[in-house]
Amino acid sequence: MNNRSEVLIPKVGVITDIRIDTPDVKTFRVVTPDGKKAFDHMPGQCAMLSIPAVGEAMFSITSSPTNTEYMEFSIKKCGCVTEWLHQAQVGQQITIRGPYGKPFPVKEVFEGKDLLFVAGGIGLAPLRSVINYCRHYRDKYGKIDIVYGSRSKEDLVDYAEIITEWMEEDGINVHLTIDREQECWDGHVGFVPNYVKELNFDTNKTVIICGPPIMIKFTLEGLMSLGYDKTQVYTTMELRMKCGVGKCGRCNIGSKYVCKDGPVFRCDELELLPSEY
Amino acid sequence: MQKITCESLIEKACELIENGTVSRVIGWKKGEFDYDLTPAVFANADEIKKNFIYNDFSGANFSKYLIKETRKGEGKVLVFLKPCDTYSFNQLLTEHRFDREKVYAVGIPCEGMADIAKVKAAVGDGILKITSEGDELIVENLYGDVNKVKLADVLAERCVNCKSKKHTAYDELMGEDGEILDNNRFDEVEKLENMTEDERFAFWQNELSRCIRCNACRDVCPACTCEKCVFDNPKSGVENKAIADSFEEKMFHIIRAFHVAGRCTDCGECSRVCPQNIPLHLLNRKFIKDINTFYGEYQAGEVEGSRAPLVNYTEEDIEPNDAVKREE
Amino acid sequence: MRKCSLNSLNAVFEKLANDSALYMPVDGDKGADYKKWEMGDELSSALNTNRSAKDFFFPQTENLMEFKVSGKEIEVIDTRDEKEDFVVFGVRACDAKSFDILDTVFLSEPCDSYYANRREHATIVTLACTRPSETCFCNVFGIDATKPTGDVTCWKTADDMYFEANNEKGKAFIEKIADLTEECDSKAVEEQQAKTKEILKKLPLADLKTEKFGKDKTAEFFDAPEWRELSTSCLGCGTCTYVCPTCQCYDIKDYDTGHGVIRFRCWDSCMYSEFTKMAHGNNRLSQLERFRQRFMHKLVYYPTNNDGVFGCVGCGRCLAKCPISMNIVKVMKALGGNDGE
């Protein structure tokens, strides 16, 4: 029987590092017990993490595929699995299976283009994989703009990397914003959709967006008003995924299964789906 | 007693909706066949005239729909209640599950409803048409046969053992009210009680092992109206979706029966809807019988506001160890 | 085509049962259900079993794997084992067709090894219908009740049982019982088929229209106003889902036994209020949405992804079993304009 492969049977993963990003987001580094990456993936793909007796949950892989040593997951506390992970300690084993879903078309579409990443809150997690992938193959991509907003400075995920690496790199413009005025913050204050409009980007960019639904909705409207077309905008919907293999019957929006047809969608494709999200 | 006609109900419903007494009517809607009526909410007289139906298969108990329906919008809801339905109605009122002010209840007499499974068992499958004539049903089938069957022979189990023809609640009564009946509804329970422990175990093991945990019994039960059922709640300690072990069959049905003990109106819906034909009413009836024996006659829903036996006590109650027959 | 007399059918069953497990519908006091055949059991003449035949391949619950947890360490234990061959006898045309539908889900990439394992080891022996019920509407989906698919097709006449292999697996099956059967012509079968077809035409649901549904019709029906009324009395139970031969939604759950963790798969129903509840929220909050999902899936989504093939086989179980008699036929009529024409 062991000659039949079975995707539902996970591998064991070890948490080798836990970074506290924000009050409710931690980033976990995961490798197999022999210290390798559990599997290869592409930016935007997800992995199913689970803790026996607690449950399974799908997370986008935050680290770039170009990182050959480990995977990272930025995880916000919001359910039983995430709560459990948040109290876990280094050395804890979990199980992992994947990769799942269609990745961002980093080669097919993004190559050679100017990219605009728009993220809100934990929405940066799936985009970080793409951003770092593009940074790795820097010469294949045009100008990169990143608009990232959060409730407060403390809620900006992975602030250290943004400051020390992204902001320092040529050809990458990082535009940070927080929702409300705050001491020790001299950056922009305001909501992401407005900031995107204010920044008045050229319409030649390909946009990758992820964040709360309301942010996506208004940012899209903002982009449209700047003259963007929905075919230029990509987003990811991995939150709806459950089994990851297109069979359990939950994640579909109309006839599209997020776990197989997505989670990455071009916004005009979403337009065709019924309004069930 | 004059059998109530579909026409008279339609007339009554139209009258009440047209004169503004009610804004909606919960009633039975015509199905594909003569027996597959669906509970429906009618919002105007035209719909009622077109689709409202009342016949020998109007068994569904509407009481539970009142919870959802009275939470919606303005106006009163008209509900037709057979005598047994009024028990559930009363029980829900006792438990404050809906706003009485938002309901207009019309009591209708009932001579018993037919069970399509029994009809099919009597005259075979492939039924095209069922009409009622006197105390008989005339059944035409695909193969050109016309069979007659006495309604009395195909009554639903709960109607065979009808506990009451008396309406315990209504705003208006159509026809005459009946009496609480002597009945033999505990006979089957007794039969089981008289078996040996091993026989009883074998009986229930066989019955409950067929359970597919579709939750139909729970979802139709007018006593199971929890905002969130313990079986859906991961924190309850009994949550489960499917029966992965024969223990869970028992767990589900024991706990469900226990939760409705003293609240069950013996409306029989659980057994009616069970796709696996498990005689679930025998569990609930056991509790009713025990309650009657241990704590005095009590039928949930007979009197609005009555204190259920499990939230009551006397200093002389039976000891649990003695509640179980010690001989055998 | 081969046949044996009904008198010697038991001998056939005995032979088969000696070889591998043999399952067939057997009458119980509460209707027919599949049962492992033992001497003395008789093949039910009932049209359909209470539960559908999907249980053989997609059981209500099945253990997927186990975990041993000690301290921070986890061990994953693959508990799968290769199944043994088995025969399912007496599958009706509708249920036989349902296997095709389940196959598209479970055998498509990534293939579900649990399902595939069972499927490969099963020989499906179907049985043609002769006395359909008023709730039958398989013809609507292009299923021929008089010639069901499967590895072997059988016809039962007044005196004989006829067998015809449909593929290699079927041939092997026929081979196995060759001693007990004799070669024959198909005259009796054809006669029976013709007779049954006459009855099928008279079925009250025979002219149910499907044309309006199917591939890429999402936009037409998704926001149809009829959903509200159709779903209003739905109790949200799982009866239709669980008796349905094609419903395959599942949930994966863990059970901590106190000395290990079993990860198991169980049926789930898209009608359940908690079905799509996940950490971030619930995708389908109202019964309307859940009700719509089930029927849209059968009538539109599934066809969209599978070349127009419907996700319903017309077995009629949900018509018979729904506590409130709401069903796919009523939905199709209400949405498809069949109603009141």
Added chain:
Amino acid sequence: MQRIGVFVCWCGSNIAGTVDVEKVSEALKNEPGVVFSTNYQYMCSQAGQDIIKDAIAEHKLTGIVVCSCSPRMHEATFRKTAAAAGLNSYMVEIANIREQCSWVHKDMQSGTEKAIILGKAAVAKVNLNAPLTPGESPVTKRALVIGGGIAGIQTALDIAEAGFPVDIVEKKPTIGGKMAQLDKTFPTLDCAACILTPKMVDVAQNDKIRIFSYSEVEEIGGFVGNFTVKIKKKARYVKEDVCTGCGICTEKCPQKKVPNEFNMGMDNRRAVYIPFAQAVPKVATIDPNYCTMLKTGKCGVCAKVCTAGAIDYTQKDEIIEEKYGAIVAATGFNPISMDKFDEFAYNQSKDVITSLEFERLTNAAGPTAGKLLRPSDGKHPHTIVFVQCVGSRCDACAEKGKEYCSKICCMYTAKHAMLTRDKYPDTDVYVFYIDVRTPGKAFDEFYRRAVEEYGVHYIKGMVGKVSPEGDKLMVRASDLLANKQLNIAADLVVLAAAIEPDKSARPLATMLTASMDTNDFFTEAHPKLRPVESPTAGVFLSGTCQGPKDIPETVSQASAAAAKVIGLLAKDKLMGNPCVAQSNELMCNGCSSCERVCPYGAITYADKEFRMPDRTVAIRRVAMVNEAVCQGCGACTVACPSGAMDLKGFATSQIIAEVDAICK
């Protein structure tokens, strides 16, 4: 998940003798959530508590499990320890591996296994504990003392002395209780009345003390600090505030044939009466069972003779409702009935009497004005037999009598014997005993004086039968030391009847929700360490209602109870028990089941607007718990079908976790 520390106590060898504590702490190390596990000789010692405190700090513990003695013993100790280390005190769970493990099991291996299981259950529970904060409630600064005997009197005086108002409820027309009936008191032989009556007067004159005499407690509601009590003041048909206690009515009343209960029925009183001369309040009472006026409407003599106009035949029972912060039970005792002791001929002969009757016979205010005369013929008895342990120290299976020792009989019998010999040296006095128990200050000396100086015949042995023969009582007994049968022709036989709690104690205990033992004595919160408190908060025990006691013991317990009451009333606010029910409004059906089973009326309902799961908005009736009133029994949690009701500290999930851990 928590970060749990496990602390296994050896309790010297109490635990470590049967449980391998090392193994236990080692085994619990691998339980989920446990980050630290150790064992120590005495966890409750200062050093042991320091280990806990240090571990909390060092390992950032969020919960602790102490495997030690019963939580009834040291739960509070370890909660304080945790609190001192900055951990919420309700993050502590105790695994009872002493009383419920090491002390009841003999085998080391299985005892250790069980200790590990109990530890695992506690760990599983603490994993689901949540920090709890007790609520506060105000304290009504008034105490109620139920019973006006010496115990009640002393308690009331001490509480009043501390400045708090006290009410005494006494069911008899006067306070004073049993002590008022006694003649002399051992071992000093003071006159009981001489030392009691001044205290009674103190009570009457203390403006902090109210006496509800001839009254009974009807209903008790509320909880510690906030009791509401209904007191029934029975109609005495005499206006208390008008009656001067002159006693004319008690002399003029024509109904003379009322058995006088104060004199144990050995003489009669009138229908209107003052129990004894020093009664407090000194007010007449009309006995409605005998008063001709009340029974037939014809008479009215007392009203005519009463110059104060205090008689009021129309008086009705009155219900007084009062709030109290603390309640003291001082319901006292009675001698048991002698009905079942036919062998002593109590019912056949008037000359077989109980010791309390003997007290009245020798009391100057008694029926014989203090002369020792036989009740049957009024003659002076020359041979008196005292029988000890009548109904005390009986076999558990015997259908009569009590298993316990009544404690006071040995001493009062010695007193009776001595006084008899002192006053009537011509009398032969025999005392039959099983054992003579004299463990008290100057008690044994007292007893020895009776034997040695006064020549009382102490005979170890039981009296088998007393049979009246002519004017003699033939006493058949065995002398165990001499190993011979004795036949004594006695003139008087005095039975040292066992004492039992007053019959009013049980209904009172029910009202107080206080527990009682099988003999109807009130149970103390701890038999050694909290002997004057009932397990029910705010209820205290004074005197013989808790167990047999002599006067000095009673008085000291009475003062101790008073001290506890004063301590309670001195507080302005009480910290409540945070382990109370909580209602999850999202799951509540509003069905009222919980309300109906709540013994405290702690549940109320409100209509609230909810966003339903299907996005609609609905108004639903939901239950709410009054945390100050809820006592945390959990009845509601089971009555609730949806599981919306849960109990903090004993949550469904916690108990299930314990079950799982135990059954694993």
Added chain:
Amino acid sequence: MQINNEFKPKIVAFCCNWCSYAGADLAGNNRLAYPECVNIIRVPCSCRVNPIFILRAFQRGADGVIICGCHPGDCHYTSGNYYTRRRMALLFSMLNYLGIEKERIRLEWVSAAEGAKFAATMNEFTEAVTALGENKRLEDLRCKK
């Protein structure tokens, strides 16, 4: 019935904090032995015992469950044990109706003063459950080792 001498049952005892739990402590104080297989879960009152807990115990491998509370009339909370009595009467009857051995489940009133009764009850109950053997009718096979 064949009595397996090797069989050691697993027994869960739900004890009221105010009476039987204290009774168990008293049994301990007096060194009154009872079998190790009895494991006590402390509850504030017997009325806290949900039938779910009892079934859960059987599911998880208990062979017997005993509920101990204050004697009727002695409830620390006045009426808790009266409700327990009704609930358990119905539950026991139902379990018996389903063919579950009635000796597996019991309710006893044990006061704080009845240490001896506690020990005796536990000894007797353990004996009765041991005689019945392993719990087969309310077992969950997954939880068996």
